[in-house]
């Protein structure tokens with residue numbers, strides 16, 4: 001089924017996409033519309049990640065989607081992977097962040113720096129969502145400067161012992177496995193930084209969710225504490241070495257985050273245009289202009305109007321002369337009415353429009369302002 005959201009495409013970016021890339025985007029877009037948008041507002045307010053989405057995302061192949069199918073991944077190209085991140089973030093930044101961390105910060109380092117055994121053991125389970133991972137690089141005192149990290153890994157005859165703390169770790173309390181970055185040499189030896197796969201049920205490992213964020217509220221962000229955490233020798237990612245290894249992972253993640261930012265912008269634009277299109281009672285009138293809105297009326301102080309929307313559309317004609325703007329689906333609007341209302345015990349209903357409303361004289365005629373609209377313009 002084609003997704004409801006069509007967006008705008010002033011530069012005909014769609015024309016640059018292959019059929020497969022468009023199909024991937026539309027599949028994720030429809031899924032976001034159906035499964036993310038209806039529930040994410042409540043999760044955002046409650047500061048809780050919607051865990052039932054995890055198996056669905058795995059079923060769509062969204063985890064590590066640009067990694068090879070030999071490890072149970074979708075094997076998509078980087079554009080299709082980016083489009084997935086765009087659509088997820090159009091739904092919610094925390095949902096995109098979940099998939100980014102799982103794919104780019106957990107599966108990617110195993111793929112890039114792990115042994116073949118590690119890849120076979122972990123990647124298919126991570127692609128299927130059976131194992132969720134997190135990426136522990138940032139520390140309480142070392143965020144922008146990860147080279148200063150003080151988490152250490154000491155080699156023993158049968159493994160490694162890890163000690164330290166990591167801060168602001170996405171998926172930290174959800175994860176079954178953590179990629180932990182630690183110094184294996186002296187604290188001033190940045191080249192000794194190595195990555196370890198640490199099962200989160202290992203003795204000495206604990207995670208505590210950091211509550212009260214002002215953004216990315218539906219995302220699990222946690223502090224990790226490692227106190228004499230013992231892991232076997234093969235927990236080390238053998239090909240990791242120096243700070244460039246975790247930074248390489250961040251580069252992977254940032255690629256997806258950049259696509260995600262486009263998705264967030266698309267959502268903001270859609271919301272703003274939809275709001276403006278539904279809340280100006282002067283729509284269609286010559287009096288609805290930026291000047292008249294500036295001059296007075298709270299009714300017209302909303303973020304836009306049909307006039308500005310039309311202007312925006314004509315400004316953004318594509319080189320071929322066609323516009324690709326799709327009008328947002330309109331919401332409740334003021335409507336001309338007879339001004340007669342019928343009262344029930346709790347509401348007043350406009351006899352003409354049959355909505356629960358307030359009928360007011362406007363420009364010499366009666367307009368019916370639906371009460372939902374009234375609440376919105378106040379809020």
Ligand SMILES: Cc1cc2nc3c(=O)[nH]c(=O)nc-3n(C[C@H](O)[C@H](O)[C@H](O)COP(=O)(O)OP(=O)(O)OC[C@H]3O[C@@H](n4cnc5c(N)ncnc54)[C@H](O)[C@@H]3O)c2cc1C
Nearest residue numbers: 101135136137138142143144145167168169170171216221
């Ligand atoms: C929601 C969320 C999720 C995260 N997920 C993860 C994750 O999964 N894994 C992980 O390892 N980390 C994660 N992080 C941590 C993130 O990478 C760090 O927040 C980031 O690196 C910045 O570190 P900091 O918060 O300690 O800020 P600081 O380093 O304290 O910086 C604070 C401010 O000072 C500025 N600043 C710092 N140093 C300098 C300087 N030398 N000169 C000028 N200005 C400077 C910075 O630009 C910034 O504006 C997450 C963070 C957030 C908020």
